Amino acid sequence: MADAFDGILGQPQVRSLLRSSLAGDRVSHAYLFHGPAGSSKTRAATALAQALVCPHGGCGTCEVCAKVARHRHPDVRFEAPEGAAGYVVAQVRAIVSDVSLAPIQAARKVYVLDRADLMNAAAANAFLKTLEEPPADVVLILLARTREGVLPTIASRCLAVPFRQIPPDEAADLVAQAADVTPSRARVGLAACGGSIERAVSFVKSNERMEFRREVLHALEGLEMADAWDVVGRARGLVVLAKAPLDEVRAAHEAHLRDHADFLGKAAVRQIELRNKRELSAKSLESLRQIASIAGSFLRDVLAVCAECPDLVQNADVRSQVERCALAVDEARVVRALDAVSACESAISYNVSPETCVSALLFELREALYGSHSPRSACL
Template identity: 45%
Template sequence: MAGHEVAPQTGPRSLLAQLDTQPRVRAFLQRAVESGRASHAYLFVGAPGAGKLDAAWALAQALICPHGGCGACEACVRVARHTHSDVHYLAPESATGYLIGQTRDLIDEVALAPIRAAHKVYILDRADQLRANSANSLLKTLEEPPEDVTFILLGTSSDTILPTIVSRCQCVPFRMVSPVEAAAAVCRSTGLPQERCRMAVAVAGSPTRAIEFLKSAERQEARRAMLRAIDSLAHADEADVLSAAKGLIKAVKAPLADVERTQKAVLERDADYLSRGALKQLEERNKREITARERSGIMEVLASARSLLRDALIALEHAPGGVVNTDAQETVGRLVAATGTAGVLAALDAVAEAEQAVRHNVTPQLAFEVMLLDIRKALSCPS
């Protein structure tokens, strides 16, 4: 099956060891951990797809692991699966950025002792959306956090983040990683063909997440569901479009079942020795994790749509770069035969608008419905 095609590793590898496309960052973070001189706050900056979030989870694993990130112990496995109770991932909860309530809850939670490990790590994605009102309440905590706490903030550039935040963090720049280089890293890790790895990087966004994508039959099926939905639009009526959008949501949620089962098992196992407050904290964290994973899955299938339409545009314009979705060349051919450059560009705009709608907390199914209807209209443009 597609979900079992990744070649087995010769032994467990830490997440840091897997940062093949950022060797300087990997070496820098490894030295910091091994010397015991890791900063209390980092700011990872670089272009989307550079692997900042991968590196954040890697550093978290190395800090949480009692052996500095062995990759094999229970703590390392939990961090790699994003289920460790002492590693917290946060993203903006509103269209305008982080809410004041988010940062206040964060500050209150920072003061609590770790649940399982001797350390706690907070990953703050899109730190450029920490506005002045929410950032000010976080500044003192960033400057003087408890000794067992590390903050890792992620952004595209230090110029887009409040200077008062930048000054309290150790800045770690990430270099741009080309899709070809990222795909090569996935090939080395999985042993899979180059074209399959290119597709995975285009969908998942980074080498580490591409490897995870290739291990998941459900995530690959969600991608195929999106490709089928677009392929069928030429002959679809509105009822068909609404049904396709509903099916896409179901496909996105399919991989979450295993996560929810794992969360439930951990709660049941730990219920006897955790306090009521710690259990409530863990339950809230589990809910946030499911929400974040669902959002990630939605953005992943939208990336699948964008990648397919990009292939159609390349075919129409005879542009360099080559088709990424080699397993969907017949679909690409039908799109090219049905429309022209203007139609594909309009369809790509519809995908971009859907991505923006999801970021602004529009109901995902509604975002899918509007996008598919707009793509159907765009692709009806004569070639």
């Protein structure tokens, strides 16, 4: 029978472990899901949360399951580090005090803490007692890239569930199957989403996101001929597009608040507003990261062509643009350009303004690839 765990793509062992612990009523009070980026950890945490609060045991289709998936269920909280370097103590204290409150709609409460490897000793200390003995109706799910990256005091108090690295071809097949697209389009989506299968599935299904990718690639084309005003204009255009889906999210938030305003107290409204704000900023970061991921995957393709390994090209639909760029540059320049992409990714995490991040990225790519006095003959 189909259930929420079906969506944990590429991790059959995790699926069967979670199903059997649910069936045998052996749910742990704390889990540590650890594995590389893109290994379906968030999907698995969502499925487990659905199974714990859904009246049908995690059907994946009812209104409760849908609310969990949309991060709208009051008893399922998704947390990500709020500080640039990781969790801040105040955030952990807020989680700890929330844990002690009774569930609102379900029989249990679930907390999903992304990037538990970014919890330093001070934040971990504030969390230890809760992690050791949460209330009986609370389940904590911590996610981390590696088990070793998590402080031993945290890791030792959780049931560790390893997620395997999914090979690229298998990941492309999974995305292709789930989104009903060709494997080559699936690879494009994976490249734009930093390898995350779940995000790649929604990326390739969205015409608006695929159009966004085309615009990012378009902004890279002819960059060597672009003057400073042109570069700034391209960056501004990309930021506008990156923020476009946020309008929809914002409108949904406002509608939700309007519908519930009558029976929500002031404190609850304030809490929802804060959560909405966090969600908006997470969405906007995701869009900006996609610009960096798309540029990065394009450059890796250029590098592959420069190194005479054209079979490695992921963005097969823009192969001719990749080849034109490879003709105009050399490997050392592409490597420098990839460094600029990494620098942009860090700047995004440090909350530098989107306009600044993206225009700095385009200027640095132009400089790295063509030098400041680029010959204006060949074109990208």
